[in-house]
Amino acid sequence: MSGIRAVRLLTTRELSTRFRARSFVVSTVVLLLLVLGYVLVQALLTDSGNRVALTGQAQGIGPRLQATGERIELVPVPSEQDGLERVRDGGVDALVSGSVSRLRITVKSTVDPELGTVLDGIVREQVLDAELSAAQLDPASIRQTVAAAHAEVRALEPPAPDPVPAVVVAVLLGLSLLGYGVLVAYEIADDKAARATEVLLTVVRPGHLLCAKVFGAGLAGLVHFVVLAVAGIAAAVVSGVLPGSASTPSILIWGVVWYLLGFPLYALLYAAAGALVSRREDTPSTAWPVCAVQTICFAAGLVLLAGAPDGDAIRVASLIPLLSPILMPARAATAAPWEVVTALLLTIAALGVTAWLGNRIHRNAVRRPGHRVRLGNAVRD
Amino acid sequence: MTARLLEVDRISRRFGTATALDQVSFAARPGELFGLTGGRGAGKTTALRITLGVQPADSGAVRFDGRPIRRGLFGYLPEEGGLQPRMRVLDQLVHLGRLHGLSTNDAHGSAERWLARLGLGPQRKAQIRKLGAEARHRVRLAAALVSDPVVLVLDEPFTGLDPAAVTATCEVLREKAAAGVPVVLSSRRLDLVERHCDRVGVLRAGRMLAMGTIAELTGGAGRRLTVTAPRARPGWSTAVPGVRVLAEHRETTVLELSRGADDQAVLAAALATGPVTEFSHRLPSLAELFPDEVSAP
Numbered sequence: 232m233s234g235i236r237a238v239r240l241l242t243t244r245e246l247s248t249r250f251r252a253r254s255f256v257v258s259t260v261v262l263l264l265l266v267l268g269y270v271l272v273q274a275l276l277t278d279s280g281n282r283v284a285l286t287g288q289a290q291g292i293g294p295r296l297q298a299t300g301e302r303i304e305l306v307p308v309p310s311e312q313d314g315l316e317r318v319r320d321g322g323v324d325a326l327v328s329g330s331v332s333r334l335r336i337t338v339k340s341t342v343d344p345e346l347g348t349v350l351d352g353i354v355r356e357q358v359l360d361a362e363l364s365a366a367q368l369d370p371a372s373i374r375q376t377v378a379a380a381h382a383e384v385r386a387l388e389p390p391a392p393d394p395v396p397a398v399v400v401a402v403l404l405g406l407s408l409l410g411y412g413v414l415v416a417y418e419i420a421d422d423k424a425a426r427a428t429e430v431l432l433t434v435v436r437p438g439h440l441l442c443a444k445v446f447g448a449g450l451a452g453l454v455h456f457v458v459l460a461v462a463g464i465a466a467a468v469v470s471g472v473l474p475g476s477a478s479t480p481s482i483l484i485w486g487v488v489w490y491l492l493g494f495p496l497y498a499l500l501y502a503a504a505g506a507l508v509s510r511r512e513d514t515p516s517t518a519w520p521v522c523a524v525q526t527i528c529f530a531a532g533l534v535l536l537a538g539a540p541d542g543d544a545i546r547v548a549s550l551i552p553l554l555s556p557i558l559m560p561a562r563a564a565t566a567a568p569w570e571v572v573t574a575l576l577l578t579i580a581a582l583g584v585t586a587w588l589g590n591r592i593h594r595n596a597v598r599r600p601g602h603r604v605r606l607g608n609a610v611r612d
Numbered sequence: 613m614t615a616r617l618l619e620v621d622r623i624s625r626r627f628g629t630a631t632a633l634d635q636v637s638f639a640a641r642p643g644e645l646f647g648l649t650g651g652r653g654a655g656k657t658t659a660l661r662i663t664l665g666v667q668p669a670d671s672g673a674v675r676f677d678g679r680p681i682r683r684g685l686f687g688y689l690p691e692e693g694g695l696q697p698r699m700r701v702l703d704q705l706v707h708l709g710r711l712h713g714l715s716t717n718d719a720h721g722s723a724e725r726w727l728a729r730l731g732l733g734p735q736r737k738a739q740i741r742k743l744g745a746e747a748r749h750r751v752r753l754a755a756a757l758v759s760d761p762v763v764l765v766l767d768e769p770f771t772g773l774d775p776a777a778v779t780a781t782c783e784v785l786r787e788k789a790a791a792g793v794p795v796v797l798s799s800r801r802l803d804l805v806e807r808h809c810d811r812v813g814v815l816r817a818g819r820m821l822a823m824g825t826i827a828e829l830t831g832g833a834g835r836r837l838t839v840t841a842p843r844a845r846p847g848w849s850t851a852v853p854g855v856r857v858l859a860e861h862r863e864t865t866v867l868e869l870s871r872g873a874d875d876q877a878v879l880a881a882a883l884a885t886g887p888v889t890e891f892s893h894r895l896p897s898l899a900e901l902f903p904d905e906v907s908a909p
Contacts, residue, residue, distance in 0.1 A: 237711065244707050248698060426693035430755065432666045433688045434711045598667050 493556025
């Protein structure tokens with residue numbers, strides 16, 4: 232049988248077993264709910280505009296309040312007393328009363344700074360208008376002149392894109408790479424323990440088994456990653472938590488590209504670790520070094536992204552093959568083409584090394600049942 | 613004559629400083645059941661794994677039909693497991709058939725045939741991990757057979773089976789052998805190997821201790837004579853030349869006669885003690901010939 236047919240059959244089997252497994256469906260749904268729930272909570276937290284009740288003469292500022300563009304909801308109250316009640320029970324955030332030039336704001340404990348600034352502006356405008364009128368000047372034309380006056384802004388660089396989509400993609404990417412990588416180690420140990428590997432090796436080469444396992448787990452992880460990232464970011468944009476940004480689709484596309492490179496980079500080493508043991512429960516004893524390196528890279532990547540998303544440290548770190556898959560998608564909009572090309576070439580070279588090493592260890596270890604194989608023996612054999 | 617002959621030619625394998633196999637050779641002819649026997653650690657499983665090409669040998673060669681073996685020739689039943697526990701029975705068999713190069717239709721046809729033949733019809737949709745030990749054994753056997761292999765290799769196929777299941781397994785193996793498939797099996801159960809195999813190789817500590825047909829192995833040794841003489845005293849037979857006492861139990865004595873020894877002289881000596889109620893010849897069993905290789909089933 233040709234190698235391609237063998238790998239295709241084995242991979243198809245891997246995928247159909249995996250996608251039909253209840254654990255896959257349940258984990259996808261649970262993670263999806265978590266992501267959407269997080270977006271919803273964010274939406275509720277950020278969307279809480281000020282509810283303001285106006286009473287007496289202050290009712291006149293209603294149109295001006297709403298014209299400011301701040302999120303302000305006007306709540307009608309029949310009397311000042313009712314307004315005070317509503318402030319006490321939390322029905323409104325502020326009750327505004329008094330004359331326009333001497334507005335009085337009643338709040339439960341503190342006034343929202345934005346609302347305070349808006350109301351201060353209205354009062355000052357009112358006082359200024361009165362003074363201008365007293366000096367026989369036309370407040371309207373002066374206001375127009377003032378409104379047209381601006382400090383000139385000269386930006387040396389284009390505005391930095393919102394870092395949130397980059398961080399979300401990096402987190403989901405890191406989790407998929409880590410979760411499905413560890414899964415490869417466990418499943419290879421399981422198959423070896425059940426001696427299913429031994430039977431398959433009478434038909435196919437160890438390399439075919441390795442390819443199929445990495446492809447199968449990798450594709451399942453990719454489905455997870457894409458579903459969660461697309462659903463999460465779409466929900467965030469639709470709900471207004473994130474502004475729709477032109478760079479978001481490119482971050483996602485680069486996320487997929489870097490997943491395709493990053494997954495085998497780690498998974499081939501996890502496969503080698505899984506092949507060294509003959510019992511599922513021994514898997515951590517060989518997989519921990521890979522897991523530790525990956526976790527450190529993941530954590531370091533997130534720290535860098537959260538701190539200085541376009542600093543020098545991240546520019547250098549994103550060229551390191553083990554870090555590139557986490558960091559490069561986040562830099563999709565800002566990285567220079569030469570940086571992208573360099574990171575791709577370095578990662579492909581590193582992939583060559585882990586493929587050679589992982590394949591060699593897996594091939595030699597998977598053919599020795601019954602006991603844990605020493606790493607040195609597996610490399611040398 | 614090498615047509616459809618499986619030849620294992622002077623294979624050796626070391627693990628660190630331990631010798632697992634030392635220049636072991638055997639052959640399985642088309643149509644015969646070849647049994648590899650020996651105690652624990654004798655090297656049976658390593659020999660089978662090298663035969664299959666799953667594990668490399670340090671030296672030696674394995675040939676089928678005069679050519680080096682290649683993947684996909686074999687149907688293989690490992691000592692335990694060998695299946696993917698989460699797969700369903702039918703899916704597992706079809707998957708193995710397709711890996712062996714069968715089309716989807718042929719793989720389905722073959723899987724269904726073996727499921728029916730081995731009485732697994734009701735379990736065809738069950739997950740393998742949910743099957744009982746006996747049903748799982750039958751699925752494992754079906755997995756070895758589903759690709760219609762040209763050579764069958766079975767490691768300890770009788771472990772944990774009741775006599776009826778052993779007979780059923782042997783019937784299937786005999787059928788395959790009759791179709792011209794060389795069948796190699798290993799077992800610690802010398803009695804079962806003796807009963808069911810045509811030829812036997814006995815391994816001890818990685819070396820082939822003896823090999824041949826059952827008749828060759830047992831006939832080469834001295835004949836066994838069982839004599840029951842109720843009034844005989846211990847040592848009654850020592851005066852007869854060429855006779856060695858193997859066992860004395862109450863009134864029954866088991867004797868080994870060397871080549872040329874006269875059994876009539878033994879009968880005369882026994883009659884001299886009084887009445888003789890049993891006087892029978894038989895060939896020794898493998899278990900008697902290789903007591904060190906006998907282990908609990």
